[in-house]
Amino acid sequence: MRKIILDTDIGVDDAFALAYAAKTQNILGITTVFGNVPVAQAVKNAKLFCREIGLDVPILRGCSRPLALPLHANATDVHGSDGLGDVLDNPFDDRAGNAVDFIIETVRAQPGEITLVAIGPLTNLACAMNQAPDIIPLVKEVIIMGGAFGTHGHAGNVTPHSEFNIWKDPHAADQLLSSALPVVILPLDVTHEVQISGEDIRELNQPVLTAISQGYLRYSLEKEGFEGMALHDTLTISWLNHPQWFTTVQSPVRVVTEGITLGQTLRKLTPLASRYDPFAHCRAQTLCLAVQATQVKQAFLHSLRLVN
Numbered sequence: 001m002r003k004i005i006l007d008t009d010i011g012v013d014d015a016f017a018l019a020y021a022a023k024t025q026n027i028l029g030i031t032t033v034f035g036n037v038p039v040a041q042a043v044k045n046a047k048l049f050c051r052e053i054g055l056d057v058p059i060l061r062g063c064s065r066p067l068a069l070p071l072h073a074n075a076t077d078v079h080g081s082d083g084l085g086d087v088l089d090n091p092f093d094d095r096a097g098n099a100v101d102f103i104i105e106t107v108r109a110q111p112g113e114i115t116l117v118a119i120g121p122l123t124n125l126a127c128a129m130n131q132a133p134d135i136i137p138l139v140k141e142v143i144i145m146g147g148a149f150g151t152h153g154h155a156g157n158v159t160p161h162s163e164f165n166i167w168k169d170p171h172a173a174d175q176l177l178s179s180a181l182p183v184v185i186l187p188l189d190v191t192h193e194v195q196i197s198g199e200d201i202r203e204l205n206q207p208v209l210t211a212i213s214q215g216y217l218r219y220s221l222e223k224e225g226f227e228g229m230a231l232h233d234t235l236t237i238s239w240l241n242h243p244q245w246f247t248t249v250q251s252p253v254r255v256v257t258e259g260i261t262l263g264q265t266l267r268k269l270t271p272l273a274s275r276y277d278p279f280a281h282c283r284a285q286t287l288c289l290a291v292q293a294t295q296v297k298q299a300f301l302h303s304l305r306l307v308n
């Protein structure tokens with residue numbers, strides 16, 4: 001069980017990741033960021049969902065916009081206007097402490113012990129790293145859901161080449177991935193491979209998860225002819241619990257920050273020396289490019305079925 005800070009733009013698959021993390025990891029705090037919803041709504045969602053699953057941890061408020069780009073539209077077509085399927089009354093306000101300060105102070109207080117798990121745009125992590133570069137060697141590891149490298153045709157979900165979390169703030173992602181921080185990347189290459197059905201969710205017998213996923217499932221049935229959802233963000237927690245079920249490669253990774261492939265994640269494909277190498281001085285990161293989907297899915301479902 002790791003000590004984790006979970007950084008989230010909490011929508012439906014984030015909520016599943018949070019429920020899984022609450023069962024299997026030691027969550028020190030939840031830091032929120034814009035993405036699926038505005039950050040104020042993310043704070044309210046985190047408060048509401050934590051009450052629903054009985055999780056009592058600090059909830060912090062992070063960045064409201066990308067480092068350099070204008071703020072794009074939210075993902076309300078998939079996640080509902082409130083990000084959690086528009087089915088729950090939310091009595092909470094959006095007041096919360098500073099997420100970037102929380103990350104910096106927690107890492108400094110427990111050097112070498114904190115795992116940062118990021119399942120939204122990477123803006124909070126980039127700001128923490130830029131504001132306090134002394135924390136870079138103190139972070140145990142960073143686990144992110146983001147990017148796409150083209151395995152099995154998984155190249156993008158918001159543009160043909162770009163994945164949502166990275167595309168929302170490509171500059172933050174490029175800074176993080178090309179830094180000295182050790183990052184494990186769970187891209188679409190693996191997250192799209194692990195799907196759960198509406199029946200799987202109903203059999204969990206967790207009313208809040210069933211309720212918030214109804215709109216998402218309807219959307220998938222209409223768009224893709226399958227009543228189900230990819231576990232996406234949840235795979236960061238699967239990696240912490242069962243890394244042996246993932247096939248990885250080590251490579252430096254950069255992110256395209258302009259042009260028609262904005263937000264595309266690139267790994268270095270040639271070992272040959274180049275006259276100009278944008279990957280020079282970037283450390284090799286860990287990319288997950290294949291997954292034993294059945295095992296990951298069954299372990300997730302088994303864990304959530306267990307009574308506290």
Ligand SMILES: [Ca+2]
Pocket residue numbers: 008009010011013014035036119120233
């Ligand atoms: Ca997310």
